[in-house]
Amino acid sequence: MCNYFQEQTKDSVRQVIFSSLFSPQGNKADDSRMALLGKLVSMAVAVCRVPVLECAAFWLQRTPAVFCVRLARALVDDYCNLVPGSIQTLKQIFTASPRFCCQFITSVTALYDLSSDDLIPPSDLLELIVSWIFEDPRLILITFLNTPIAANLPIGFLELTPLTGLIRWCVKAPLAYKRKKKASLSNGHPPNKIAKDSTSGEDRDCHQLYSKLHLSVLQVLMMLQGHLTEKNLYGRLGLVPFDHVVPLVEDINRLSDELNPLNASKEIELALDRLAQALQVAMASGALLCTRDDLRTVCSRLPHNK
Template sequence: MGDIRQSLLPRDVLSAAKELLYHLDIYICNLVQSGRQPPQVDSKTLELVEEFILHAPKDRNTPGRRMSALQELQLLEIMCSCFQEQSRDTVRQLMFSALFSLQGNQADESRMALLGKLVSMAIAVGRIPILECAATWLQRTHRVYCIRLAQVLVDDYCSMVPGSVPTLQNIHSASPRFCCQFITAVTTLYDLNSEELTPPLELLQMIVSWIQDDPRLVLITFLNTPLSGSQPISSLDLTPLGGLVRWCVKAPLAYRRDSKQALTNGTTQNEPETGPLFSALHLSVLQVFMLLPNILNEKGLFGRLALLQMESLAALTSDLSRLLDQADKHTHASSADTHALSQLTLDRLAQALQVAMANGALLCSREDLRAICSRLPHNNLLQLVLSGPVMYYNNIHTPPLAFSPHAAHSPIASHPTHPTHPAHTPHTPLATHPSSHPQYPAQPFMTGMPFPFRPSH
């Protein structure tokens, strides 16, 4: 395609961009049809994209061309139509990659700016092919850029335009893949370590409603990802489960901290609104874990692929230790209230650990858990979970998958079977639960002990 540059130079910026998109579509169609494997866009074509669509200067002596706001809007509409009219997904994905795959150069900022506007428009006008391409982009791109895109969408639909949240919420049924990746990105972005990193109420409500409507939504990427390749270490997690557990566990202390600061600043407290939301989310996450045994067994992955990573849990317990120390030292609430919130936090952590281990989402020993929870204060339920039997899933005589995002650091890889600890089957059932929740069968070491799941808090 390098020979078309001379024909593009005399055109105005919008006309040149439109013409290049047309030629790019034809070029990629021919590339796919040639059967070349893998089909790969050449560097000359990528340079044309940077020059005539992203408007990166060809060299230092050539000033970059700029579009007006109206021209940029027109370009976005043209791109939406281009992806909508192209019926072959392979062509669309290659074209999206040619436009927005990060190259590590100065054009990347232009790529990110244009990408954010294009995906935001695709949500507004329901362009599903673009959302599907964006889902793939979120799966393959460094998490730093994924959360930048997520931030743009949260700003557009949860902050800047009042009443626009339903527009974003409606894509749940249109593009589940995009929704799953979006949830993973926002749970990575908002880690609840500060008020600025606390999800907006509208965003939280939307995600809770999505998962309540369809718990399998958070597993869509995992269910649709070929397990032959490896996940880049810097990419988003394969599922948002780790981020959702972090939200549920940290919320009681994080929102109490933020609400006290808000009251000091004269604003209203939002803890009463968020409390039931996080309780509902916590219940939904546990229900997702309980879907996993059948799914993992069908794929032959039970005991081989950890969807909840030990590194994520270690970071969570470290954050919890800090939050609990802050609550003890700086709380203005009654000591009883602070103690209740701390215990709720630790109860949720214990419940998540136990249900994740029993259903094959977390592959580790109780010794590993005791090590990462050693700085946390006493909690009856957590102590019960930590003192349970050793559980080594690599006693199934199959190696861990290289596909695991952190296989090199996986507890399966780093902790060989210890002969001093008797092996237990990977189908160890859950703790005895009150009769009102019969879905939690009895676990031998916890027989007769209640499983205090309290979603109403």
């Protein structure tokens, strides 16, 4: 199958066949279809079959997010969990298919929303995504820049960019990692000194990566005004939807209450600083469409801050 898609010279034929094979039909065959798709895309990553990766990128754009997240999980299992070090193989497709990388990042941020310790992205995956974006921040705009866009996006599909998911990562990370640390200390099995040191070192590296990612996200938001104006979408298309800001504020509230504000004041302050910066730059660039009053109402629910 991998060879067939590689050898098919007509892009339109390739897309139609890929879509007819792997688009969910709402029947019992969907599970088998998804399992086969996971193996095919995983193999295409391993042997760098660009036509398959390009088909998968379009599939991720046109398929309900619930299925996109399943494909992302299959790839993360193959390249982050099964064989240590195999993430390097995934890393190399950055130059081969940036479009696939963009859609992969969007689906991964939908999968890992930091709502629980199980849904914090693995450190290898985080490092991979930050290295891609830091090398070329425009990567996360590829789908947006190359897609004919209507002002209203369909509900239940992946976002046009991973911006909202990446903002969520950067803002929630300080609190989510603090919660994880608190859970490991309170489960009655304090880790030994060596394990504790290696864990704190890994967490420190992750915090630096989130800081780097936050900078890249702000840089991308600053580029957006020109692109939105060029496409005649400035003031008409919110790439950071306001209705995603509301649950993010609620998440910050819930997390800071869980942690006890006195013990997590530094983490709360960092999360709120990142939220304020992201909202300010997103509004200034036209990526976030809302009135100041709307924003004031939502932000009045945040924990006390400077």
